Amino acid sequence: MAPQELRTKGDDRDLVARLPGTPSQVSRARGLVRDALGRDHPLYDDVVLLTSELATNAILHSRSGDGGSFTVTVTSSEAAVRVLVEDAGSDGPPCVCRTSAQSTSGRGLPLIEALSHRWGFTREDGSTTVWFEVQHARVPAGMAV
Numbered sequence: 001m002a003p004q005e006l007r008t009k010g011d012d013r014d015l016v017a018r019l020p021g022t023p024s025q026v027s028r029a030r031g032l033v034r035d036a037l038g039r040d041h042p043l044y045d046d047v048v049l050l051t052s053e054l055a056t057n058a059i060l061h062s063r064s065g066d067g068g069s070f071t072v073t074v075t076s077s078e079a080a081v082r083v084l085v086e087d088a089g090s091d092g093p094p095c096v097c098r099t100s101a102q103s104t105s106g107r108g109l110p111l112i113e114a115l116s117h118r119w120g121f122t123r124e125d126g127s128t129t130v131w132f133e134v135q136h137a138r139v140p141a142g143m144a145v
Helices: 025-037 044-061 108-115
Strands: 005-009 012-020 069-076 080-087 118-124 127-135
Touching: 012 025, 025 044, 025 069, 025 080, 044 069, 044 080, 044 108, 044 127, 108 127
Parallel strands: none
Antiparallel strands: 005 012, 012 069, 069 080, 080 127, 118 127
């Protein structure tokens, strides 16, 4: 998958892709993470999982899934990886709703809350952008691992 845009800022690298709001595009969003980080990146698995959750939410819970599109941005630096997913908006804000053990959905944002160092969202001009950041673990010199 070739991203639509590549931007670099200092040591940061941004990959940005605008994708159709269809379920098949969740795998393309994961591919963007692969292109940005590479499979050997220490944060790869967590970032891929959380990106899948945000892309799925954009398709299922916003107007992006009704013939629209969504945008995925992956920014990587020495300190952290940040992913933003901008969708076509919905009637309400994203919800970290607690679900029952038998529920088959509703775990995406709680998962993002649990695995990311920080996350948030903005709503403006009819769109919603949900983002998360995962930081590289730093082990002080001389500390046993």
